[in-house]
Amino acid sequence: MEPTLVLALLEPFNGYIYPNEYFLQWELLIVLYPYLTGLVAGAFILASLERVFHVKALLPVYRLALLSALAFLIAAPLPLMAHLGHPERALEMLVTPHTASAMAMFGFVYAWYLLVVLLLEIWFDYRADIVNLSNSKTGLMKYVYKILTLGATDLSPEALQFDEKAGRLITIIGIPSAFMLHGYVGFIFGSIKANPWWSSVLMPIVFLFSAIVSGMAAVLLIYMVASWARWKPIDMACVNKLAEFLLYAMLVDFTLEILDFIHRLYESEESIHILSQLISDRLFISLIISQVLIGGLLPLFGILVGRYGKFPDEMRKMFYFLVGILIQVGIFSMRWNVVIGGQMFSKSLRGLTTYKVHLMGIEGLLVSIGFLILPLAVLFVLLRLLPPWLNEKSEEKAIPVA
């Protein structure tokens, strides 16, 4: 037969796809969003470990975790807004919210989390420092801090004790809020019943635990880099503890994902054929190699060895650092596999399409890298404004008389 027929097989799709499945509607920017909110939720849960559950070893990263959560939270909605094309219209969802829309309701969860949980907790935690800074600084910064005090300059022991109590209360409220923040993202995907790759009640929980993993790892990385940049020793007790929690979170996360996988296999719905093709063909690199092996099993193994092996501290730190990076790769791949993978197979369950990342354009690689750097820049400014290490000098003050 004609050779052209063979060429037809090399088209970017195979099998049967509906015409509107040729282009993916949700691209790289939508991958970024769950990744960034995941970091927020994870960093916040880490902070609450110290605050609510009194894991004292984690004190050196407590404030850092809060500020990281804030930085990522500020950046998180931006990729979504950019994807909208008309960012200003995002506001309409809040102005005329529809109670049947999960997305509209989430606007309020986001506002709650930003305004009531994170900003308030940071403010209560830093208030004494801010008041001190507003007295010691000169020039413009003095007024910046003055504004940040919001006029509450009372430093009496009762006032400080109230700060402490309020902060704790907010953290307790904050934990379910953080769960909602990230559970929502999984909820949105999990409730798309027409898409067998997404539709799963486990989705919110899987998202949540992967969020915790990525957020903890991110704070670990930020803490190590910040310490190196400041020529300060890394608190080994702290990173060891962090590594332990990371290990637990990873184990739960991994178990959940395996459970999801086995459940799908066992259920073996009519979609199983196309999904297994999806995994073995389109998502092989990003799922099997990048998510499971490089970003899942390897760091799991690395952290086990790094934490419980007999190594000098320097070596341990290297282990943790590499594990932190691998975890980011793994969790990012997981977001990619969910968002992109869910659009690569036809709803007819008979064909697959492909997706190539562009370099330029609003959905392109460069813009996405920009959105990944942005929260780090925000964090840099926040660290300048509210240095978490203020309490290094006066350790007693930071440990409250609970």
Place this chain on the structure above:
Amino acid sequence: MSKGKVPHQLMVLSVIAVAVIAGFFVMRAYLTPKSFGKYGHYRADAIDDVRNLPVSYAGVNVCASCHEEVFQKKAKGFHRGVTCEVCHGPAAAHAEDNSIKPEAPRQRGGCPLCHNYNPARPTGFPQIITAEHNPGKPCMTCHNPHDPVPPTTPEDCGVCHRSIAAQKLVSKHSSVECTTCHQVPKQHFVNPRLNRVGKPTNNEACGNCHGSDVKTQPQVPKVETAKHAGRYLCWECHYPHSPENTP
């Protein structure tokens, strides 16, 4: 601060909280469109806005009033279902004022929007691989856009059934001709919709080669047709154009 008094922080925050919430409601009152909610959860004026948009398409009946000849010709041809302004673009302005010329897709780019090969298109829809179908020449040189007929009759089923042919080509059935299973009237090549092709109706079509009681080449796998298929048709389980795709 003495015992029993409301902490200063709380007062400050309460003021701010009240301000933020009040601000939200003020903003909401200000930003919610006047006509919102009149008919449903949307801005009722949007309907008028859309109605007031300038009309850019005139519709085929308007074109026909002046271009009777083209209209008649197209109405009889394969493109009868494709209206004028799909190819010529919105032409309401031209219908008002004939000195404004509508576009005509004279280059090669226009026609492949519909005719370039895409497996998602229905079977039998005329498709080509643009890069290989008489490259370099505009489509109009051989096909009249208002009455497109292929200058020669295609010889191969794959010209129109590309996806099936491509699938079969790499399947175990590559050596089995289409006509072994389908009875194809000659006229199907010229006027496919009016000259239907027969499809196998019973399991003998497959049993002729795969039945354990027939003599075909040894490499053809054999099954006891009646027992193996039961009361089903073979193609309820095996896709005939790619038989190895068995559930």
